[in-house]
Amino acid sequence: QARVIAVVNEKGGVGKTATVINLGAALSKQDKKVLIVDMDPQFNATHGLGVELDEDALTTYEVMVGDDDLDPADAVIATKWAGLGLVPSHVDLAGAEAELMDQPGRENRLKRLRPLEKEYDFILLDTPPSLSLLTINVFTFAKEVLIPCQTHPYALKALDDLLDTIELVRENINPDLDVTGLVPTFYDPRTRVSRGIMELLQADERFEGKIFDTVIRSNATIAESAWKQKPVVFFRSRSYGALDYTNLAKELLKRGNGK
Amino acid sequence: QARVIAVVNEKGGVGKTATVINLGAALSKQDKKVLIVDMDPQFNATHGLGVELDEDALTTYEVMVGDDDLDPADAVIATKWAGLGLVPSHVDLAGAEAELMDQPGRENRLKRLRPLEKEYDFILLDTPPSLSLLTINVFTFAKEVLIPCQTHPYALKALDDLLDTIELVRENINPDLDVTGLVPTFYDPRTRVSRGIMELLQADERFEGKIFDTVIRSNATIAESAWKQKPVVFFRSRSYGALDYTNLAKELLKRGNGK
Ligand SMILES: Nc1ncnc2c1ncn2[C@@H]1O[C@H](COP(=O)(O)OP(=O)(O)OP(=O)(O)O)[C@@H](O)[C@H]1O
Ligand SMILES: Nc1ncnc2c1ncn2[C@@H]1O[C@H](COP(=O)(O)OP(=O)(O)OP(=O)(O)O)[C@@H](O)[C@H]1O
Ligand SMILES: [Mg+2]
Numbered sequence: 330q331a332r333v334i335a336v337v338n339e340k341g342g343v344g345k346t347a348t349v350i351n352l353g354a355a356l357s358k359q360d361k362k363v364l365i366v367d368m369d370p371q372f373n374a375t376h377g378l379g380v381e382l383d384e385d386a387l388t389t390y391e392v393m394v395g396d397d398d399l400d401p402a403d404a405v406i407a408t409k410w411a412g413l414g415l416v417p418s419h420v421d422l423a424g425a426e427a428e429l430m431d432q433p434g435r436e437n438r439l440k441r442l443r444p445l446e447k448e449y450d451f452i453l454l455d456t457p458p459s460l461s462l463l464t465i466n467v468f469t470f471a472k473e474v475l476i477p478c479q480t481h482p483y484a485l486k487a488l489d490d491l492l493d494t495i496e497l498v499r500e501n502i503n504p505d506l507d508v509t510g511l512v513p514t515f516y517d518p519r520t521r522v523s524r525g526i527m528e529l530l531q532a533d534e535r536f537e538g539k540i541f542d543t544v545i546r547s548n549a550t551i552a553e554s555a556w557k558q559k560p561v562v563f564f565r566s567r568s569y570g571a572l573d574y575t576n577l578a579k580e581l582l583k584r585g586n587g588k
Numbered sequence: 589q590a591r592v593i594a595v596v597n598e599k600g601g602v603g604k605t606a607t608v609i610n611l612g613a614a615l616s617k618q619d620k621k622v623l624i625v626d627m628d629p630q631f632n633a634t635h636g637l638g639v640e641l642d643e644d645a646l647t648t649y650e651v652m653v654g655d656d657d658l659d660p661a662d663a664v665i666a667t668k669w670a671g672l673g674l675v676p677s678h679v680d681l682a683g684a685e686a687e688l689m690d691q692p693g694r695e696n697r698l699k700r701l702r703p704l705e706k707e708y709d710f711i712l713l714d715t716p717p718s719l720s721l722l723t724i725n726v727f728t729f730a731k732e733v734l735i736p737c738q739t740h741p742y743a744l745k746a747l748d749d750l751l752d753t754i755e756l757v758r759e760n761i762n763p764d765l766d767v768t769g770l771v772p773t774f775y776d777p778r779t780r781v782s783r784g785i786m787e788l789l790q791a792d793e794r795f796e797g798k799i800f801d802t803v804i805r806s807n808a809t810i811a812e813s814a815w816k817q818k819p820v821v822f823f824r825s826r827s828y829g830a831l832d833y834t835n836l837a838k839e840l841l842k843r844g845n846g847k
């Protein structure tokens with residue numbers, strides 16, 4: 330039974346997509362079967378994995394707005410790496426919210442992927458930089474939340490809204506949803522701002538025991554690997570980026586959710 | 589008559605807010621009267637300028653959904669720096685799109701700020717990381733577009749959608765809208781990815797003559813100044829960040845729009 334993990338932070342550019350791709354790939358190297366679900370209309374996870382879609386490929390857009398008889402297995406495509414599958418996204422997904430505006434149960438659409446849970450060890454969901462219907466669907470389907478948080482001021486501020494939203498989802502739609510942890514990203518120990526924000530995070534009671542020991546350092550190889558459309562563990566396995574994401578995968582396995 | 593400039597890039601975390609705050613402040617140091625309009629529901633420009641709102645303060649939410657008799661001057665508040673005014677944002681702005689769903693002319697709401705154009709030399713508009721109704725309103729009101737573009741792969745990819753949207757706005761709503769230029773951000777000349785993406789930008793015909801000579805380098809002081817809620821030119825005037833944004837202000841003045 331898969332661990333279903335939403336990777337979320339409303340602040341833009343904090344490393345959500347980088348975490349989904351690189352943590353997913355690092356887990357697959359630990360012999361875990363991983364499915365990545367791209368719920369961002371900008372489809373960066375799809376693009377970052379070097380996937381070109383056929384005209385008639387199913388995407389998260391069809392999962393959200395398509396007919397009930399959709400077989401979720403038809404939406405899964407292979408990537409170049411064994412053990413790493415993908416439900417791709419498409420720019421049409423940006424229109425899903427308006428298209429589902431008056432439909433009852435529109436927050437439950439992504440649950441259609443439930444049958445896939447028995448096929449994988451991990452399902453990682455990438456999200457857009459907003460707390461819209463797409464992210465609510467991700468929260469309804471997921472059981473765990475992983476929060477990449479840039480050690481920068483605005484990313485810290487975005488956590489209030491995020492935790493409020495998670496609490497609302499737990500109370501009204503999905504009582505199983507739990508924050509597994511927060512992963513500091515773009516960490517540069519030489520700068521006051523990185524160290525300062527890190528101290529604020531560590532002093533925040535809401536995250537007590539939830540801040541991962543693994544910190545993702547600012548590392549040009551991570552951006553370069555995204556440019557070459559490969560996960561960093563398969564692009565340059567001895568880089569800091571590959572090391573950090575491998576350690577993150579190991580720590581996530583240890584912090585196995587208690588469910 | 590003010591130059592009204594939308595600072596836009598759908599990709600998250602590319603330096604939109606950093607550019608609005610720091611370019612705005614640098615222009616004010618060149619004796620220009622500047623108004624910043626925060627159209628991001630995450631209100632990072634408002635927060636980054638250290639502004640705490642009173643309970644009854646008017647924000648871009650009221651400009652978008654309030655009554656027609658709103659006096660735009662009432663929505664302007666002072667910042668700690670002379671020559672730098674702000675129309676603040678509020679988290680309620682996230683609900684504006686749904687609230688205006690069936691209202692005719694919902695893309696023209698921000699034009700209510702038109703009367704302010706005669707009071708300022710520059711009006712800079714910050715936008716959220718999406719191409720939603722809020723950004724369309726910004727495009728309807730603005731005359732120029734400034735595109736901060738991180739020298740990273742996903743930010744480059746986001747330009748296609750952005751240019752398509754600008755073209756649609758020009759054809760249907762605002763023929764005056766023009767791309768003034770693209771500003772490379774987070775530039776680190778030591779990394780292959782920064783240099784590589786920069787070369788792709790410079791080779792892109794769509795941006796011929798539009799890429800600013802000034803490049804905003806990756807600089808911890810910019811993030812630190814955001815943490816201290818001050819524009820970098822007022823936080824540490826001899827830092828690379830302050831230097832780059834001062835040069836950007838000077839270049840923007842030279843690239844005065846031909847209108
Ligand atoms: N640790 C890191 N060091 C250096 N660059 C990184 C790191 N993590 C991510 N990046 C790069 O920074 C940019 C932003 O990261 P990414 O796109 O993954 O963030 P995001 O939160 O998914 O953004 P969005 O909010 O737009 O979806 C990307 O170009 C990515 O390759
Ligand atoms: N040139 C730079 N060097 C270093 N840090 C920067 C630079 N520009 C911006 N930053 C920092 O990086 C983070 C992202 O920048 P910013 O929030 O301005 O981007 P944005 O495009 O407005 O993001 P969003 O899409 O979420 O609105 C912020 O913490 C900011 O302080
Ligand atoms: Mg992303």
Ligand SMILES: [Mg+2]
Nearest residue numbers: 604605628632
């Ligand atoms: Mg911003």
